[in-house]
Amino acid sequence: MVSIPEICRVEGHIDLLINMENGKVKDVKAKCLEGNQILEKILIGRSFQEVPEISSRICGVCSIIHKLTSIQAIEDAFKVELNEEIEALRKLVAYTGHLYSHIFHIFAMIYPDYTGNSLDSIFVESIRKHDFAKIVETIKAIRSATDILCGRAVHPITPVVGGFSKIPSKSNLVKVKLLLEKVLKTRDLLDHLLEGVSLDFTRRTEYLALKGYGEIPILKGDICRLDGEIFDSRLFTDYIREIEVDYTTARHFMLRNGRTYMVGAISRLNVNHEMLCEEAMELLNGHEIEFPCYSPFGNIVAQVLEIIHFTVQSISLIDEILDMYPFKSSVEVTPREGIGLSVTEAPRGLLLHTYELDSNGRVQSVNIITPTAQNLENLEADVKAYIEYLIAKGDIENLKHRIEMLTRAYDPCMSCSARFAKAR
Helix, strand or coil, X not given: CEEECXXXXXXXXXXXXXXXXXXXXXXXXXXXXXXXXXXXXXXXCCECCCHXXXXXXXXXXXXXXXXXXXXXXXXXXXXXXCCHHHHHHHHHHXXXXXXXXXXXHHHHHHHHHHCCCCCCCCCHHHCCHHHHHHHHHHHHHHHHHHHHHHCCCCCCCCEECCEECCCCCHHHHHHHHHHHXXXXXXXXXXXXXXXXXXXXXXXXXXXXXXXXXXXXXXXXXXXXXXXXXXXXXXXHHHHEEEECCCCCCECEEEECCCCCEECCHHHHHHHHHHHCCHHHHHHHHCCCCCCCXXXXXXXXXXXXXXXXXXXXXXXHHHHHHHHHCCCCCECCCCCCCEEEEEXXXXXXXXXXXXXXXXXXXXXXXXXXXXXXXXXXHHHHHHHHHHHHHHHHHCCCCCHHHHHHHHHHHCCCEHHHHECECCEC
């Protein structure tokens, strides 16, 4: 048994346990060390106004998309219809949430692996000082943008059921645009990173993502498999099943057909790569990389491309929203009995929130399925195949570190994946 404990530079705590027999990998276990979430249980009996505020606490890194997904599920139950202006502003908020998550992951978690420095280099030592200053400025810029749009960057305040409690002024939207333009100045660093990412190791699996028609969707859409099958997001739980495992506090999922699958940036681009903006496509074409991509390390490439794409889309969207002013910040919401569901694209992939509410808008049951929980079975299969691939090549130098790099490529969020209490 080979143990890789407490893999660094990931969100949360995870061990990898690799069972070897006669030089071959028998199985791999991704052991989540996070405590069981009781958040779903806490939501029972709560008013619908409280639910998005509590749901965003599932994760500090991706609190924005958790709140928006929760809001949309409740609006679905209440049959709320939003106006075009609120939909556009909400999409902008979602974009900035993805940008914050991707930028932090790429530069703080991934970048040190591909700088050519010694394995024990810490982040600040592993890159040139002027590059580090640019990275810090970029992280500060995207945090400031989300502060303006959401009231604060972590656990946003302004998005509410029915719209927003407050919309940013036109002058503040212009400030957000200027802040986002700073993100595009990291293109040289992103380009340098792509030069170091090897996609030689491949393993074909199933890839699931929202399908775009004219865009890479984040908040709404049908679900598409790479083989071209498209189905209504309301049928999502009919296509997947939870796997009972006894070695981890995380939930595990597979497709109903028994195959593992992957969600996240690589799946979004495998399904929607033709929707990349011109600037992102130009960056992609500068490297010998093609989508669909079947290397799990391609998730790094996909996140890099999405940083450029979502930034460009956000800047364009701000111009559209400015032309819409003035508009009402919210629409009327009337509680009603029903079941509401929302499937969105979190930074790490498909995210499901489902709520059953009574006629007073109080929660009766909850089901939340997070991206990392869906990816863990596929991560275990990829680690097994990657070790076998390296052994077959006779290339096992720094094996543990390279397995850690593969795990980081998935951008796992272990806090989100911890098994939730069954809530009803």
